[in-house]
Amino acid sequence: MDLIKARGTRRPSPPPGPIKGKLHRRRPPAQRRAGEGFLPQMGLPAPSRLLALAALAAWLCVWTLKPTPAWKIWWHGAEDWAGRWLLRDVGLYVLVFSFPPLTAAAMAYLHLHLLGRRPGWMPAMSNPVFVLNPLGMVSAFELLMAALFATLLAWTFFCGIARDFKKSTAEKFLRLHLSSLQVKVMQVGTRMGSLAEICLAVLLFPILRKMAVLKLVGVQFESAVRYHVWIGNLLTLLAAAHGAAVMSVWASKGTLLSEMTKWPRTGRVNPAGGAALATGLVIWVTSLPPVRRKNFHLFYSAHHLHAAFLVFFLLHGGDRHFYTVSSGALLFALDKLARVIGSRPAASMVSAKILPCRAIELTLSIKGLDYTPTSFMFINVPVISRFQWHPFSITSSSAMGGDRVSFVIKCNGRWTGSLYSKIKSIQNSDPAALRSFAVAVEGPYGPPSLPYERYDALILVAGGSGITPFLSVLREISAGRAGSPARVGLVYCVRRAEELAILGSVSHLLLKKKKNGFPGLVRVKIFVTREGNSSGVSARELIEAASQQTSTIVSGEESAPTTTAQSPSSLGFRSTAAVTGFASVVFLAALVGLSHGFLPPPGSPNGSSLATDLVVLAAFAIAAGCGGALAIALVRRTSPQKDVPALCRSHGDTDRESQSENERAPDGEPEISFGNRPDLQAAVEDLRGTLGAFNLGVFVCGPDSMQEAVAEFCRTHRSSGEGREAWKHILDFHSIKFSL
Numbered sequence: 144m145d146l147i148k149a150r151g152t153r154r155p156s157p158p159p160g161p162i163k164g165k166l167h168r169r170r171p172p173a174q175r176r177a178g179e180g181f182l183p184q185m186g187l188p189a190p191s192r193l194l195a196l197a198a199l200a201a202w203l204c205v206w207t208l209k210p211t212p213a214w215k216i217w218w219h220g221a222e223d224w225a226g227r228w229l230l231r232d233v234g235l236y237v238l239v240f241s242f243p244p245l246t247a248a249a250m251a252y253l254h255l256h257l258l259g260r261r262p263g264w265m266p267a268m269s270n271p272v273f274v275l276n277p278l279g280m281v282s283a284f285e286l287l288m289a290a291l292f293a294t295l296l297a298w299t300f301f302c303g304i305a306r307d308f309k310k311s312t313a314e315k316f317l318r319l320h321l322s323s324l325q326v327k328v329m330q331v332g333t334r335m336g337s338l339a340e341i342c343l344a345v346l347l348f349p350i351l352r353k354m355a356v357l358k359l360v361g362v363q364f365e366s367a368v369r370y371h372v373w374i375g376n377l378l379t380l381l382a383a384a385h386g387a388a389v390m391s392v393w394a395s396k397g398t399l400l401s402e403m404t405k406w407p408r409t410g411r412v413n414p415a416g417g418a419a420l421a422t423g424l425v426i427w428v429t430s431l432p433p434v435r436r437k438n439f440h441l442f443y444s445a446h447h448l449h450a451a452f453l454v455f456f457l458l459h460g461g462d463r464h465f466y467t468v469s470s471g472a473l474l475f476a477l478d479k480l481a482r483v484i485g486s487r488p489a490a491s492m493v494s495a496k497i498l499p500c501r502a503i504e505l506t507l508s509i510k511g512l513d514y515t516p517t518s519f520m521f522i523n524v525p526v527i528s529r530f531q532w533h534p535f536s537i538t539s540s541s542a543m544g545g546d547r548v549s550f551v552i553k554c555n556g557r558w559t560g561s562l563y564s565k566i567k568s569i570q571n572s573d574p575a576a577l578r579s580f581a582v583a584v585e586g587p588y589g590p591p592s593l594p595y596e597r598y599d600a601l602i603l604v605a606g607g608s609g610i611t612p613f614l615s616v617l618r619e620i621s622a623g624r625a626g627s628p629a630r631v632g633l634v635y636c637v638r639r640a641e642e643l644a645i646l647g648s649v650s651h652l653l654l655k656k657k658k659n660g661f662p663g664l665v666r667v668k669i670f671v672t673r674e675g676n677s678s679g680v681s682a683r684e685l686i687e688a689a690s691q692q693t694s695t696i697v698s699g700e701e702s703a704p705t706t707t708a709q710s711p712s713s714l715g716f717r718s719t720a721a722v723t724g725f726a727s728v729v730f731l732a733a734l735v736g737l738s739h740g741f742l743p744p745p746g747s748p749n750g751s752s753l754a755t756d757l758v759v760l761a762a763f764a765i766a767a768g769c770g771g772a773l774a775i776a777l778v779r780r781t782s783p784q785k786d787v788p789a790l791c792r793s794h795g796d797t798d799r800e801s802q803s804e805n806e807r808a809p810d811g812e813p814e815i816s817f818g819n820r821p822d823l824q825a826a827v828e829d830l831r832g833t834l835g836a837f838n839l840g841v842f843v844c845g846p847d848s849m850q851e852a853v854a855e856f857c858r859t860h861r862s863s864g865e866g867r868e869a870w871k872h873i874l875d876f877h878s879i880k881f882s883l
């Protein structure tokens with residue numbers, strides 16, 4: 144079959160006919176309906192999801208109403224009322240400002256557990272509405288969220304500044320010894336501080352790994368990290384504007400030094416504000432891409448100053464401002480604890496393969512690990528660095544059962560380069576030493592459900608090491624799990640042919656010919672960009688030749704000790720919900736209890752800001768500690784055994800695996816082209832026609848330019864049907880990123 148089609152000619156997709164090939168189980172019709180991927184993917188409106196969404200909506204309402212005069216009046220009344228009861232005003236603040244997001248988080252984990260870990264997903268969440276530098280690909284969901292957030296900031300600023308300007312009278316200027324301009328600069332600066340506080344309130348949510356609230360709407364940690372970066376940049380800008388405005392007024396008055404060293408008994412503590420700003424700027428500067436790229440250690444260490452930043456923020460702004468940001472801080476503290484509890488101190492190395500393209504494939508033995516394709520883990524090798532944890536995609540498949548987990552690592556950087564040298568030296572000196580080569584792992588992290596099961600067909604586009612998440616996808620599909628797409632197209636771009644060795648472990652899936660011909664499981668297009676093909680060898684020969692140059696070091700494979708799962712995955716969604724709920728209640732109880740024990744009644748003239756701040760810090764530490772203790776107890780109680788899927792086969796028996804997969808790997812020869820810059824859009828277009836699916840998911844993992852080219856194609860070719868039929872043809876874009 145001629146797979147090459149002139150660029151730009153769009154062949155109408157043939158209807159998805161019956162799939163030949165005994166192992167391609169069709170999904171039930173209800174699952175394969177055209178149009179699948181829209182609302183049905185949101186799942187039923189379960190009470191847990193409704194409660195989570197209601198809590199988030201309530202939090203948004205609080206932030207929206209907070210700047211209005213009506214809220215001020217109502218809030219003063221509520222504070223007086225709460226002050227007379229056990230709850231006290233501190234309890235009221237926690238209930239109104241901290242509890243809604245904590246409730247949403249707890250409900251989100253419960254929801255993911257109760258509905259079989261199926262998060263909500265809509266095409267609007269991953270399909271780009273535009274592809275624009277330097278923002279990259281932006282989806283409708285991201286655009287909507289950004290617009291909502293910008294509106295909230297604008298609204299808060301407008302309400303606050305309008306009230307400030309109204310209250311600015313000549314009498315006030317005289318009393319403060321300030322000119323009208325100075326007062327206005329001060330007011331604008333103060334409002335900038337309020338906006339920075341809103342940014343701080345949401346800053347930590349996107350980088351929660353275990354306690355990831357955004358999973359509820361299908362946003363994964365590695366995609367959400369950029370929201371953290373955007374919000375962090377905005378926070379720094381607003382905090383700097385706040386500091387600069389206020390300090391410039393003091394400087395013009397000649398009171399900068401006295402203001403910056405004053406530590407009043409109540410009210411704003413300016414030295415703490417200065418310290419918070421300085422700490423924030425250090426964190427920001429060290430996380431700029433050039434610094435982060437060159438000195439990751441500095442970036443990583445400086446980011447730990449966030450704890451000091453939060454304490455300075457509390458001392459400067461007072462407890463009432465801290466409650467607004469405490470939910471994110473508490474979830475982050477619990478998340479960190481869960482990660483520490485869940486990291487395995489030493490996983491056992493089963494084998495290491497050295498591939499010709501300066502890459503290695505590590506296979507570890509980890510019992511009870513439950514993960515989905517495209518998941519990744521953090522790996523730490525203490526002999527290289529005790530503190531560095533690097534993320535790598537899992538290339539094995541948990542559908543095959545067993546306890547062997549594989550990673551393919553391209554070794555072109557500093558840490559990966561050291562790993563390569565260590566493995567090489569073990570190979571050259573004493574291969575038996577591989578058994579005692581200590582590796583620690585943390586994770587897995589990834590989508591809670593199979594990311595592709597809503598599609599009839601997949602197109603996977605990868606560049607270089609970007610192929611790794613797709614190795615597990617290919618293995619998982621070949622295992623024939625119900626709901627897997629029936630047809631797969633793979634576009635793989637490499638610089639040199641030797642990199643094709645990475646495909647070696649799945650070559651039995653990619654290269655086997657089937658008597659009946661197309662439709663087959665996989666259609667492959669390979670682009671080798673920096674080499675020509677003078678000898679005219681085929682893709683098959685190149686993959687086989689590259690694989691043959693791979694050398695393997697084995698550490699007594701079957702007898703290798705197996706690390707028992709003590710992972711965050713053992714702290715399942717239900718346990719995470721329990722820990723979150725428990726820690727929230729402890730925070731409220733500790734705060735109310737300590738304030739009764741150590742603070743004077745609300746409104747008393749003897750109150751000191753520092754005493755209140757210390758009580759808040761103590762309550763926070765108690766809540767995080769109790770949450771951590773519960774998490775440890777739950778992890779210890781959890782059995783490391785996982786349910787083995789019905790389709791499980793014993794892993795490690797490579798021959799058997801290859802043989803059975805050979806039977807189910809009908810395919811044509813991979814196409815290969817050399818020397819040219821690949822025309823990705825034409826390649827995807829061609830595969831789309833060849834696969835002939837109504838309901839197609841396009842997954843991309845590779846450099847930004849590759850992601851953007853394919854995103855642009857999907858954006859402009861979302862529907863291929865004509866007229867009323869157009870909506871039935873689905874073309875969804877999904878990006879997998881290797882940058883955190």
Ligand SMILES: Cc1cc2nc3c(=O)[nH]c(=O)nc-3n(C[C@H](O)[C@H](O)[C@H](O)COP(=O)(O)OP(=O)(O)OC[C@H]3O[C@@H](n4cnc5c(N)ncnc54)[C@H](O)[C@@H]3O)c2cc1C
Pocket residue numbers: 365435436437439519531532533534535536537550551552553554555556557558559560608611612880881882883
């Ligand atoms: C979700 C995910 C999955 C990945 N899967 C794979 C895979 O399967 N195979 C593969 O080869 N690569 C994978 N990567 C990329 C891999 O993590 C990096 O190439 C590796 O961390 C670079 O380390 P280095 O010090 O050798 O490189 P350097 O060239 O020294 O650093 C390159 C970049 O890595 C960043 N970096 C350095 N140290 C760390 C750290 N401790 N944590 C995070 N980033 C760091 C630096 O900021 C720098 O920008 C993945 C990345 C992510 C985010």
